[in-house]
Amino acid sequence: MIxxxxxxxxxxxxxxxxAKSLGVFVVGGFGLLWTLLGIWLERKLAGRFQDRLGxxxxxxxxxxxxxADTVKIIIKEDIVPEGAxxxxxxxxxxxxxxxxxxxxxxxxxxxxxxxVDLSVGVGYIVAVGSLGAIAVVMAGWSxxxxxxxxxxxxxxxxxxxxxxxxxxxxxxxxxLAGSMRLQVIIEQQYIMYLLAIPMTVFxxxxxxxxxxxxxxxxxLEAESEIVAGFHIEYSGMKFGMFxxxxxxxxFTVGVLTSVFFLGGWRFFGLEDLIVILGLPVIGFLALxxxxxxxxxxLIWVRMTLPRLRIDxxxxxxxxxxxxxxLINLLVVAFVWKLIPDTDEIDSFGDAFWPSVAxxxxxxxxxxxxxxxxxxxxxxxxxxxxxxxxxxxDPGMGTNAVPAGTGD
Amino acid sequence: xxxxxxxxxxxxxxxxxxxxxxxxxxSRNLFHAALYLMLSLFGVAGLxxxxxxxxxxFVQVTVYIGAIAILIIFxxxxxxxxxxxxxxxxxxxxxxxVAVVFFAVxxxxxxxxxxxxxxxxxxxxxxxxxxxxxPGTSLADLGEQLVDPDYYxxxxxxxxxxxxxxxxxxxxxxxxxxADDPETETGDDESGG
Amino acid sequence: MLSDYGPVAxxxxxxxxxxxxxxxxxxxxxxxxxTARKLAPYESGMQxxxxxxxxxxxxxxxxxxLFILFDIxxxxxxxxxxxxxxxxxxxxxxxxxxFFVLTAGFVxxxxxxxxxxx
Numbered sequence: 001m002i003x004x005x006x007x008x009x010x011x012x013x014x015x016x017x018x019a020k021s022l023g024v025f026v027v028g029g030f031g032l033l034w035t036l037l038g039i040w041l042e043r044k045l046a047g048r049f050q051d052r053l054g055x056x057x058x059x060x061x062x063x064x065x066x067x068a069d070t071v072k073i074i075i076k077e078d079i080v081p082e083g084a085x086x087x088x089x090x091x092x093x094x095x096x097x098x099x100x101x102x103x104x105x106x107x108x109x110x111x112x113x114x115x116v117d118l119s120v121g122v123g124y125i126v127a128v129g130s131l132g133a134i135a136v137v138m139a140g141w142s143x144x145x146x147x148x149x150x151x152x153x154x155x156x157x158x159x160x161x162x163x164x165x166x167x168x169x170x171x172x173x174x175x176l177a178g179s180m181r182l183q184v185i186i187e188q189q190y191i192m193y194l195l196a197i198p199m200t201v202f203x204x205x206x207x208x209x210x211x212x213x214x215x216x217x218x219x220l221e222a223e224s225e226i227v228a229g230f231h232i233e234y235s236g237m238k239f240g241m242f243x244x245x246x247x248x249x250x251f252t253v254g255v256l257t258s259v260f261f262l263g264g265w266r267f268f269g270l271e272d273l274i275v276i277l278g279l280p281v282i283g284f285l286a287l288x289x290x291x292x293x294x295x296x297x298l299i300w301v302r303m304t305l306p307r308l309r310i311d312x313x314x315x316x317x318x319x320x321x322x323x324x325x326l327i328n329l330l331v332v333a334f335v336w337k338l339i340p341d342t343d344e345i346d347s348f349g350d351a352f353w354p355s356v357a358x359x360x361x362x363x364x365x366x367x368x369x370x371x372x373x374x375x376x377x378x379x380x381x382x383x384x385x386x387x388x389x390x391x392x393d394p395g396m397g398t399n400a401v402p403a404g405t406g407d
Numbered sequence: 408x409x410x411x412x413x414x415x416x417x418x419x420x421x422x423x424x425x426x427x428x429x430x431x432x433x434s435r436n437l438f439h440a441a442l443y444l445m446l447s448l449f450g451v452a453g454l455x456x457x458x459x460x461x462x463x464x465f466v467q468v469t470v471y472i473g474a475i476a477i478l479i480i481f482x483x484x485x486x487x488x489x490x491x492x493x494x495x496x497x498x499x500x501x502x503x504x505v506a507v508v509f510f511a512v513x514x515x516x517x518x519x520x521x522x523x524x525x526x527x528x529x530x531x532x533x534x535x536x537x538x539x540x541x542p543g544t545s546l547a548d549l550g551e552q553l554v555d556p557d558y559y560x561x562x563x564x565x566x567x568x569x570x571x572x573x574x575x576x577x578x579x580x581x582x583x584x585x586a587d588d589p590e591t592e593t594g595d596d597e598s599g600g
Numbered sequence: 601m602l603s604d605y606g607p608v609a610x611x612x613x614x615x616x617x618x619x620x621x622x623x624x625x626x627x628x629x630x631x632x633x634x635t636a637r638k639l640a641p642y643e644s645g646m647q648x649x650x651x652x653x654x655x656x657x658x659x660x661x662x663x664x665x666l667f668i669l670f671d672i673x674x675x676x677x678x679x680x681x682x683x684x685x686x687x688x689x690x691x692x693x694x695x696x697x698x699f700f701v702l703t704a705g706f707v708x709x710x711x712x713x714x715x716x717x718x
Contacts, residue, residue: 017606024607025614075629082639094619101615105608115607119546123465123678130473134445137480141438144652145641153656160477160667167674175681180546232642237626241619311717318715330699333684337692456605466675474671478664484656550683554694566676567698570669571705577665578714
């Protein structure tokens with residue numbers, strides 16, 4: 001490819017740039033196609049979780065449903081409400097998709113198979129992710145609607161709050177791998193980090209789910225409170241953009257989980273074949289497989305847990321996840337320093353004992369967390385019973401999540 | 408100065424930064440001004456990336472666009488004037504004087520430093536072939552210097568005291584003893600204007 | 601160097617162009633029959649009253665301040681985390697001091713009720 005471009009008169013730098021850009025173009029196109037299939041998968045799964053069939057009319061097992069929906073949504077009327085700030089109103093949905101798609105520039109699909117392996121890769125992901133909050137504010141402010149405005153500010157409070165534990169969780173793989181390059185983080189996972197630092201994975205998945213506004217954190221879906229949140233005034237394709245942005249973000253979280261904690265394109269030694277056989281597609285398939293696992297797990301969580309209130313949501317963040325992620329970071333750093341010879345990890349053998357030590361520390365942390373939560377839960381139950389008499393609901397006292405929440 | 412890809416990108420980013428900076432101060436609508444400010448800060452982040460300082464670019468986007476600009480928007484939403492546009496700025500003469508004086512101070516401080524850094528004049532040279540020579544590029548160097556007593560260890564620890572003071576300030580800002588019930592402030596007292 | 605950011609620029613371009621193209625297609629193929637009712641802001645079927653843009657409670661601002669402080673803390677952590685392997689216990693101690701000063705502030709804020717939403 002690069003040679004061909006050189007032959008037709010491109011300079012070396014330009015040829016590399018064009019070749020890489022074309023690769024990125026393919027990835028972008030793949031992402032958009034994948035969206036159609038993924039939305040079908042998600043709706044089908046959601047249907048099964050709720051004991052119904054999901055889409056099954058258009059095409060075999062409803063596979064073409066997403067395309068039919070796309071056509072339908074494009075020929076919908078495009079309504080801009082009276083008094084709306086037209087420019088801001090139109091830019092917001094584009095920005096919300098952009099904030100997700102840009103992340104894909106740094107995702108490694110195999111050894112050497114990456115758009116750009118930035119030296120601040122983790123930082124890039126955090127920086128791009130924080131643009132999503134701006135799209136939400138713009139949408140809410142420009143809609144000329146009270147509910148949109150209130151929903152937008154609730155969303156932003158949620159987004160920025162949960163960014164703190166998310167970044168603190170991402171610090172842990174950076175600390176273990178000694179680099180912010182995603183390729184190095186993958187290469188260093190001789191044992192996938194999920195097995196060494198499950199607590200970090202828990203923090204990352206929880207805060208990511210909140211960043212997505214899904215699962216137990218889908219406050220905006222609380223119709224009776226703020227109708228539909230910041231995108232209440234959006235119709236047709238503009239709403240579709242927010243929807244696609246949310247879906248792509250959800251799948252991107254799956255990809256990030258597999259890169260940071262599941263070993264990315266590594267697959268139990270299969271990655272050696274990538275170089276031997278010259279088949280980068282193996283790494284790509286491994287990455288997508290792991291990402292799908294993480295993504296389906298998040299859908300499972302989303303479909304299982306009941307919704308939190310806004311005060312519970314923010315308390316869960318500031319009083320539980322943030323302290324937990326700070327303690328987690330400190331414990332991991334301390335344990336890592338206690339083990340000798342951890343400044344070079346070059347093989348499975350090097351990684352084995354540190355991983356075991358980290359796992360033991362994680363289990364100890366989990367036990368400690370459970371004890372504290374049980375204590376808080378009991379105190380909360382006693383407080384509520386003193387106010388309202390005995391509580392019959394067996395779930396009340398053991399509800400671990402909103403420790404210390406009062407209404 | 409030759410026309411290279413770098414200089415073209417530099418000109419585009421500078422135009423973006425300065426143009427949206429100008430729109431920040433001329434915009435009648437406070438919210439639009441905040442959005443233009445984000446665009447301007449984004450241009451600065453691009454300039455950092457162009458100068459092979461990706462970490463600074465990341466900090467610029469994360470802290471200034473992702474956090475401080477959001478804080479500014481929240482602050483705008485707290486003002487009583489939020490429902491109307493900012494009709495005119497009565498202090499622009501003073502603002503121009505301050506801006507010119509500040510610019511003069513910056514030039515007079517930075518020009519002697521240019522010699523120390525080995526740059527001959529103000530014309531930018533982006534053809535540096537070895538970005539490792541650029542100070543502060545390497546994250547590892549930065550990390551080492553942060554904990555090195557000869558470099559930034561003391562400022563680093565002092566920064567934590569500063570952040571703690573800000574945390575306590577944030578706590579006192581809305582302490583129940585000081586603040587009124589915030590819910591009542593969302594009433595219709597301002598919406599008539 | 602600069603060509604490193606080529607893919608980023610291309611993705612930026614793709615998302616912006618495709619985004620606006622899709623919005624334009626929606627304008628092209630969709631009907632456009634505005635009525636006063638249709639254009640009015642949706643307030644669950646009630647007549648919209650008063651200004652839509654209004655002041656927000658100060659507690660949102662407090663969350664943003666908290667976020668900035670922790671954001672900056674994390675940014676100080678990042679270069680340290682990259683070099684952490686080579687630093688030894690000394691590096692851990694330096695970061696420990698930084699960490700505990702901030703944690704003291706956090707605990708104080710918690711005890712003062714600064715983390716309560718209502």
